Amino acid sequence: MAMNKKIIVGNWKMNGNGDMLNVMTETLKGVDLSRATVILCPPMPYIGAASKSPVDFGAQDCSGHEPGTSGAFTGEVSAAMIAETGTKYVLVGHSERRLHHGETNAIVAEKAKQALKVGLTPIICIGETVEERNAGQTNAIVEAGLRECVPGKGCIVAYEPRWAISAVSGGIPATPKDIQEAHEFIAGILESMGLAGTPILYGASVNGDNAAEILTLPHIDGALVGAKSLKPADFFPVIEAVSNL
Ligand code: 13P
Numbered sequence: 001m002a003m004n005k006k007i008i009v010g011n012w013k014m015n016g017n018g019d020m021l022n023v024m025t026e027t028l029k030g031v032d033l034s035r036a037t038v039i040l041c042p043p044m045p046y047i048g049a050a051s052k053s054p055v056d057f058g059a060q061d062c063s064g065h066e067p068g069t070s071g072a073f074t075g076e077v078s079a080a081m082i083a084e085t086g087t088k089y090v091l092v093g094h095s096e097r098r099l100h101h102g103e104t105n106a107i108v109a110e111k112a113k114q115a116l117k118v119g120l121t122p123i124i125c126i127g128e129t130v131e132e133r134n135a136g137q138t139n140a141i142v143e144a145g146l147r148e149c150v151p152g153k154g155c156i157v158a159y160e161p162r163w164a165i166s167a168v169s170g171g172i173p174a175t176p177k178d179i180q181e182a183h184e185f186i187a188g189i190l191e192s193m194g195l196a197g198t199p200i201l202y203g204a205s206v207n208g209d210n211a212a213e214i215l216t217l218p219h220i221d222g223a224l225v226g227a228k229s230l231k232p233a234d235f236f237p238v239i240e241a242v243s244n245l
Contacts, residue, residue, distance in 0.1 A: 006215055006242045007156065007199055007222030009039045009058065009123065010229025011091060013167075020230070021046050025053045027232040036242040037222075039089050039123075040229075044077055050086040058089030058123065061097060064110030068117060079114040090115045091224075093125045093149055095162045105148035113151050123156045123201070123224070124149050130163035139185055146189045156199045158224045159186055164204035166227045173205045176213060183219035208237025216245055 010024075021042050028038065038055040050057035063076035070078060082090055092115065093108030108124065115122040126145030128138045142159070150157065159182055164174045174182075179202055190198045202214055203224025211223060228234040 004221070005035055005037045006245070007037045007039065007201060008239050008242065009089075009091075009158070009201060009203075009222065009224045010041060010235055011060065011094070011203075011224060011226050012040070012042045012230060013060070013096065013226060014043055015230055016042055016046070018046060018049075021049055024232060024235070025049065025055070027236075029054045031236055031239060032243060033239075035245075036239050038239055041089070041091055047082065047085050047087045050088075056089060057085075057087040058091060059087055060091050060094065062090045062092065062111055062115055062120070064107055064114055066110075068114045079111075079120050080118045083118045083120050087120070089121045089123055089156075091125060091158075092122045093145075095125060095127055095160055095165065096167075099162075105145060108149045109151055112149060112155060116151065116154055121154060121156060123158050125158045125160050125203070125224070127160040127162050127204075133161070133163060138182070142182065142186060143189050146186065147193065150190075150193065150195065150198070153195060153198070155195075156201060156221075157186060157190065158201040158203050159183065160203040160224065162204075166205045173210070176217060179214060179220070180217045183217065187219040206238060208234065208241065211238045211241035212244055215241060 039058045041058040041060050047057050059082045062079040065073050069080040092111040097103045112122040128141040132141050161174050199221035201222045201224045202220050206223040206225045207228045
């Protein structure tokens with residue numbers, strides 16, 4: 001039996017509404033959370049519900065602009081503002097931010113630093129595109145992501161191979177071997193950075209059917225779930241998979 005709690009993160013992306021969030025948080029009150037740390041990441045307008053939720057909340061992004069807490073940056077939300085709502089985590093560098101908003105490793109590092117400054121735990125997302133994978137660049141992209149985005153202790157890393165995310169042309173699910181190799185590599189790089197023990201999540205097409213197998217692989221401390229985190233009927237089997245490990 002695994003000793004540490006697994007971390008199960010639900011990334012709602014730009015989906016959901018207040019009613020859906022109420023249903024999710026109310027239903028979560030009846031779920032066994034003794035083996036899993038569950039973190040819900042709804043769109044920014046809904047993170048105020050963090051204080052009423054039985055599980056932790058995360059934002060999907062934060063500003064990386066200096067000086068950090070406030071300033072003339074229309075549309076941005078600072079890490080300090082997120083922390084004030086009782087939200088404890090923030091995703092940074094999700095591949096959809098990199099793809100649609102041009103976020104680079106340098107920008108992601110700034111966001112992670114701002115999060116750490118106010119006591120939020122950044123969940124730093126890294127992962128290669130299908131073109132990068134086919135060109136044999138997976139390890140180089142992953143290593144650069146870690147070395148350039150992770151500013152130090154207190155972070156969580158999420159490996160999301162971009163070609164395997166369900167929203168990317170259906171996603172080609174990665175095999176357990178692919179996942180294991182990547183996570184071993186990531187754990188080794190983190191160790192070489194003096195960051196051994198940093199939790200490493202896997203995130204791409206995780207669902208109730210494959211969660212148990214993925215979560216028992218070495219160096220996998222949890223899952224970052226997209227499409228299957230929106231409805232309790234899809235999300236709870238992922239959480240429950242942890243109880244059977
Ligand atoms: P899916 O679980 O829908 O593949 O999404 C993964 C993801 O991008 C989570 O951040």
